[in-house]
Amino acid sequence: MSDTFDYLIVGAGSAGCVLANRLTEDGRMTVALIESGGRDRSPLIHVPLGVAGLIRHPRLNWLHKTVPQRHAAGRRIAMPAGRVLGGSSSINGMVYMRGHPLDYDDWAKAGNEGWSYREVLPYFIRSEDNLTWRHSPFHGTGGNLRVSDLRSINDVSRAFVAAGLSLQYRPCADFAGPDPEGFGYRQVTQRDGRRESTARAFYNPAAQRPNLTLRLRQTVRRLVFREGRAVGVEVERDGQTQFLTARREVILTAGAIGSPVLLMRSGVGCAAALASSGITPVHDLPQVGRNLQDHAAASIQFRTDHTGPYGISWKVLPRLAWSGIDYLLFRRGLLASNALEAAGFIRSRNDLDRPDIQYTFMAGSRSANGRIGRGHGYGASVILLRPGSRGEITLDPQSHAPLIDPRFFEDDTDIDALVRGIRIARRIFAAEAFNEYAGREIQPGPDVLADEAIADYIRNTSATAFHPVGTCRMGPDTGSVVDPQLRVRGLSGLRIADASVMPNIVSGNTNAPTIMIAEKASDMIMGRPALVADAKSSTTAFCPF
Structure with missing residues (x-):
């Protein structure tokens, strides 16, 4: 060589x-x-x-x-x-x-x-x-790079978008367009129901070139x-x-x-x-x-007895079995989803010139290791888009x-924005569009009400958006x-x-x-x-x- x-x-x-x-x-x-x-x-x-x-x-x-x-x-x-x-x-x-x-x-x-x-x-x-x-x-x-709509969207994701619109947030069909603010469905890097990585999109077409x-x-x-x-x-x-x-x-x-x-x-x-x-x-x-810099994220999650959201339970085993067949035959259904189908971009304060919070909606229950968990639920990651904190490596x-030291929340305004984001998220999930799911908040939990308590929750549980x-x-x-x-x-x-x-x-x-x-x-x-x-x-x- x-x-x-x-x-x-x-x-x-x-x-x-x-x-x-x-x-x-x-x-x-x-x-x-x-x-x-x-x-x-x-x-x-x-x-x-x-x-x-x-x-x-x-x-x-x-x-x-x-x-x-x-x-x-x-x-x-x-x-x-x-x-x-x-x-x-x-x-x-x-x-x-x-x-x-x-x-x-x-x-x-x-x-x-x-x-x-x-x-x-x-x-x-x-x-x-x-x-x-x-x-x-x-x-x-x-x-x-193939960019596409998700092939299947869960009804609970549709409820999330409807809830945001009911609170008078604007709709947005194109989060990669000139004004990415509002609620809508996310596009993904997928081709025919499979991941479109840069290896698949850019390297593979060049792989046989003798000069590479x-x-x-x-x-x-x-x-x-x-x-x-x-x-x-x-x-x-x-x-x-x-x-x-x-x-x-x-x-x-x-x-x-x-x-x-x-x-x-x-x-x-x-x-x-x-x-x-x-x-x-x-x-x-x-x-x-x-x-x-990185995007810090806090989670708000709900449990429900409704079997519509993604999850693992005896009641949906036939549906889960069919989802495997559906994917093998048609590249659609649960396996074609990233379970993160809808989003919302909002300004948590009226004086901001662009959104500072992103909601990434999770159309199912989430286990401790990040996978779809037992039972049914839904929730969102509340993501800080414009952090003031600066770290170093x-x-x-x-x-x-x-x-690696991102120095998360060294700037107090970062926590303040996420607290506002959690409070607005609760209003979204309390909207009429979610009534049929009758969700029970499990994180942060119904007793976490004061700003200080929400801030403590964020400091103790937050992750990054990678x-x-x-x-x-x-x-x-x-x-x-x-x-x-x-x-x-x-x-x-x-x-x-x-x-x-x-x-x-x-x-x-x-x-x-x-x-x-x-x-x-x-x-x-x-x-x-x-x-x-x-x-x-x-x-x-x-x-x-």
Whole structure:
């Protein structure tokens, strides 16, 4: 096998698979795509309901945990990340959302030229194959990534949307459109009832190209520099070490945890901190690992005797048996669902310019391990979209393992927003649309009423929505890790093109934005002109229902 390539891509996840496809399209450049995990063969990946078995999967998941969170009852909180071809796009909830247009305008206003909503929209469109919105100027058809409506929607999900509308929240049919506010049904990255990961959408079509080499189960231990230039990487497999050379660039796509960790292990970061950990500094870049942001989430759950919501009970065993047959024959039904079919985006205060809370509706009971549980129920994750808290990733001084500290709720306004979100959720679930389900609140519970009690519940039970970003911040200032062209400051031959470059977290799920970043990065790397937005899609308007 060759050990010299034009480009080395480190991480075959949501961004890496996109770049592997785009950089090898014309056949001129050789690319090696390097991934610590293995093939995406597990049926849990491809059958949508299998997502419940992936969040804690010991082989397909890095199973990261935070350090004890001072403002979250001292708990260590799980932060899943995919360790498999396709990365987190192979284990996530398959939700297709882009965030709010103002999120990207904020990036541009901060000095990141080329990253406004109008300028990134063409890259969302290029990647997309959305048959529902084939005539919308905000969506694409014919792209690599199939985006579709869920094939089956539970009636309790319809009740959730009806309840939100009954409280005079607006309807929204397109959460990836120009005005993602209101209640509606989510689109997913699925093709014909199966998960559409970036491995399936981007890597597989390029897999047979002679200029693309996939190296699985190979862990990049460090980047190699010569005179301020990244010239290659040192990889390890089965205890054997090999050096791979990059003629042009090394591109990090290892994610918001993996990319800063690899930089620091290679001597790029805060020089004093690295030296104290026994790592020889190569380049002093103090912001590496800082600016960590994630969406904190609290849960509200109900139990019901109604057998309509997803769940396991004697009464529905015939229905569960049929669901397996239905999926095998028609790729629809329970197994084709992620059980997270509906959502609501609201402003918890009237003075906000965009939603700060997302409700992710759970159309069934949930067990302690996140799977569909015994009995029947429903509920929602109340997700904080625009956190004020900022954390960091550092290295353990002895092992050099990542120490992940999001500092959840260090900013008191984050707790305040989630408390408001829980209170509004209770009003939604008390609406007439839920009367036939006669649900009994089990979390936080009917006795948890005061703001202080709700806040304590959030601190003791909250999780993340698995959307870490920001640890290699993009910016025009010399303190940023990468410039708006995604080049690492102070070094040559090295770029980062994943969720770690986001200056601020987007107001929604992060998989589609990460794909967009990789799409845009491919044009930057290849020296191609930036795509230009269609005039019809350059302004925002309320989405229709």
